[in-house]
Amino acid sequence: MIDLARVQKELVECSKDAEGSGIKVSPKNDNLVLLIGTIPGPVGTPYEGGIFQIDITLPDGYPFEPPKMQFKTKVWHPNISSQSGAICLDILKDQWSPALTLKTALLSVQALLSAPQPDDPQDAVVAQQYLKDYQTFVNTARYWTESFAKASSRGIEDKVQKLVEMGFPEARVRSILEAVGGDENMALERLL
Amino acid sequence: MEERGECSASASASANPSDEIWAKLVLSDERYSDVQISSDEKVISSEISATSNDKHSWCKIVRNPDLCSATMENKSQNTILVDGVKVHSDDTIVIKDGSQIIPGPDREGFVSYKFHIMSGPDICQRQLKICVDVNHAKCSICLNLWHDVVTVAPCLHNFCNGCFSEWLRRSKERHSAVLCPQCRAVVHFAGKNHFLRTIAEDMLRADSSLQRSHDEVALLDTYALVRSNLVIGSGKKNRKRAYTPLDDQSDGTYHQCQQCVTEVAGFRCKYDTVHLQCQACGGMMPSRTGFGIPQYCSGCDRSFCGAYWHALGVTGNGSYPVCSQDTLRPISDHSISRIPLLAHEKNLHEQNITDSCIRQMGRTLPDVISEWIAKFENREIDRRRMMLNHAEMITARTFVCQDCYHKLVSFLLYWFRLSIPKHLLPPDESAREDCWYGYACRTQHRSQEHAQKRNHVCRPTRGSNM
Numbered sequence: 001m002i003d004l005a006r007v008q009k010e011l012v013e014c015s016k017d018a019e020g021s022g023i024k025v026s027p028k029n030d031n032l033v034l035l036i037g038t039i040p041g042p043v044g045t046p047y048e049g050g051i052f053q054i055d056i057t058l059p060d061g062y063p064f065e066p067p068k069m070q071f072k073t074k075v076w077h078p079n080i081s082s083q084s085g086a087i088c089l090d091i092l093k094d095q096w097s098p099a100l101t102l103k104t105a106l107l108s109v110q111a112l113l114s115a116p117q118p119d120d121p122q123d124a125v126v127a128q129q130y131l132k133d134y135q136t137f138v139n140t141a142r143y144w145t146e147s148f149a150k151a152s153s154r155g156i157e158d159k160v161q162k163l164v165e166m167g168f169p170e171a172r173v174r175s176i177l178e179a180v181g182g183d184e185n186m187a188l189e190r191l192l
Numbered sequence: 193m194e195e196r197g198e199c200s201a202s203a204s205a206s207a208n209p210s211d212e213i214w215a216k217l218v219l220s221d222e223r224y225s226d227v228q229i230s231s232d233e234k235v236i237s238s239e240i241s242a243t244s245n246d247k248h249s250w251c252k253i254v255r256n257p258d259l260c261s262a263t264m265e266n267k268s269q270n271t272i273l274v275d276g277v278k279v280h281s282d283d284t285i286v287i288k289d290g291s292q293i294i295p296g297p298d299r300e301g302f303v304s305y306k307f308h309i310m311s312g313p314d315i316c317q318r319q320l321k322i323c324v325d326v327n328h329a330k331c332s333i334c335l336n337l338w339h340d341v342v343t344v345a346p347c348l349h350n351f352c353n354g355c356f357s358e359w360l361r362r363s364k365e366r367h368s369a370v371l372c373p374q375c376r377a378v379v380h381f382a383g384k385n386h387f388l389r390t391i392a393e394d395m396l397r398a399d400s401s402l403q404r405s406h407d408e409v410a411l412l413d414t415y416a417l418v419r420s421n422l423v424i425g426s427g428k429k430n431r432k433r434a435y436t437p438l439d440d441q442s443d444g445t446y447h448q449c450q451q452c453v454t455e456v457a458g459f460r461c462k463y464d465t466v467h468l469q470c471q472a473c474g475g476m477m478p479s480r481t482g483f484g485i486p487q488y489c490s491g492c493d494r495s496f497c498g499a500y501w502h503a504l505g506v507t508g509n510g511s512y513p514v515c516s517q518d519t520l521r522p523i524s525d526h527s528i529s530r531i532p533l534l535a536h537e538k539n540l541h542e543q544n545i546t547d548s549c550i551r552q553m554g555r556t557l558p559d560v561i562s563e564w565i566a567k568f569e570n571r572e573i574d575r576r577r578m579m580l581n582h583a584e585m586i587t588a589r590t591f592v593c594q595d596c597y598h599k600l601v602s603f604l605l606y607w608f609r610l611s612i613p614k615h616l617l618p619p620d621e622s623a624r625e626d627c628w629y630g631y632a633c634r635t636q637h638r639s640q641e642h643a644q645k646r647n648h649v650c651r652p653t654r655g656s657n658m
Binding site for chain 2: 003005006009010061063064065094097098099101
């Protein structure tokens with residue numbers, strides 16, 4: 001049974017420091033099992049300026065078992081699958097500790113963006129490129145950040161703005177857009 | 193004819209009959225009576241000369257706000273000696289419990305008083321107020337104030353018993369080393385931290401919003417595995433090679449356990465078996481909760497190995513410490529030959545009276561105890577003041593250690609004494625009045641005269657222990 005009291009405390013703690021760290025966690029629905037994490041791309045890396053969304057699922061044994069995390073935003077990184085968003089990070093596997101929290105886990109993922117580990121890859125193609133053609137890797141990573149981590153954020157905001165201008169309440173617009181995966185037309189159908 | 197000291201404020205004193213006596217001046221000379229002080233401010237009028245019965249108003253005593261001391265002002269023309277310090281006319285000095293006061297410039301020719309403060313329970317409690325960040329007292333696993341806090345060694349980080357135990361259990365299931373959740377040091381040892389537990393309890397009293405729900409507390413308590421100090425195996429991964437005795441030598445510090453080396457009675461410890469350390473001999477035994485033989489005393493929750501090894505037919509030898517059976521056994525199997533030292537709140541005088549009564553009745557101590565254990569088991573005795581854990585669940589077949597057995601015997605002897613008719617008590621003793629503070633009296637421990645003068649095997653009628 002998940003320790004829901006602890007998850008509540010974690011969400012409060014994250015929201016307190018969201019301005020400073022840029023890291024956010026919010027529930028997808030009411031049960032606190034499915035959450036969305038958001039991390040900014042680290043400064044001085046090809047991911048700078050990007051906003052990356054991470055799907056979080058809490059297992060029944062949380063906090064004694066690690067949360068399951070997966071990039072929702074496409075990212076070009078040796079330790080993150082460019083196809084599925086799966087993350088290769090030891091603290092999300094065997095090195096998990098119950099004293100770690102969602103926030104510290106997201107900070108570790110952010111640190112992973114700063115310091116790829118190509119010797120222990122999740123995505124062999126990216127790792128290969130990183131090792132053999134670093135400059136192309138950097139260019140590709142920056143391109144993916146521009147294409148997916150920035151545009152998607154801006155795209156969402158634009159859609160929210162349009163729908164709000166039609167007279168729909170912003171909170172509802174955001175939740176429905178989230179539910180339909182950002183499809184503006186489907187969102188409009190549900191709002192009506 | 194017993195005369196009490198008079199005071200010039202007697203009119204106001206009689207106007208306040210409910211005033212309690214909070215202090216007195218005790219004369220070393222038995223010919224004169226003690227001076228009792230019940231008002232917060234009093235001018236003392238009593239004998240001062242060793243050769244005369246005349247009373248003089250020679251000082252004023254004012255109770256201090258801390259309730260542990262008083263201020264004395266010299267109201268006489270003489271210099272007064274207080275603990276050897278000269279106090280001149282109209283000067284003041286602070287006096288404490290036990291201060292010696294001579295109403296004259298030297299010991300020759302003057303009587304000697306000793307100042308006593310009647311220490312009612314809690315009257316001298318001194319509590320320091322400090323600032324503590326509550327976040328420093330939170331378990332890093334549940335992010336809440338510690339509940340039943342345990343400390344892990346060697347790194348000394350602290351967690352709720354329930355939280356750490358759940359992590360311990362899951363680590364064992366995965367056959368991996370138990371790492372400290374906070375710093376990843378390998379944990380070899382975990383024990384309750386009684387000091388931090390009281391800190392957490394004080395914080396709860398100060399801020400009740402930190403209180404957990406009853407359900408949450410109950411859940412944590414069911415998870416809790418650490419009852420006394422717990423030694424945790426190193427958790428070395430031996431999947432690729434056979435387990436050999438050589439491994440035990442490298443863990444010699446933590447595994448002085450016979451079943452780690454050889455199979456005994458069908459059981460042999462695995463490399464990750466959790467061990468208990470015996471509180472009597474320091475030897476180790478595997479923690480086997482499903483096994484039928486108790487390993488914990490039900491009175492104090494400490495672990496003892498006497499019952500365990502005895503059940504397996506193991507006796508002590510030079511290599512492994514093993515207790516005799518009597519360190520942990522059912523209450524009805526323990527034996528007693530003399531009244532425990534802690535009986536009657538360690539009042540030797542009352543112990544002697546009880547011992548004398550038993551012999552006077554033509555009985556023996558074991559005989560009396562056996563009878564009262566039966567009464568105890570039949571619920572004829574109020575158990576609230578029994579100083580054992582799980583008091584309500586204890587029966588004659590409950591396993592307890594020696595210390596807890598002595599506590600039980602002391603508890604039963606109190607009720608035995610209450611049941612003795614007055615005419616069976618020694619004549620001098622049956623005539624005594626009950627002490628106001630009863631069994632909770634603290635004066636009985638430092639004043640032999642008071643211990644003999646009043647009966648202390650009785651309930652308090654004053655103080656907060658009523």
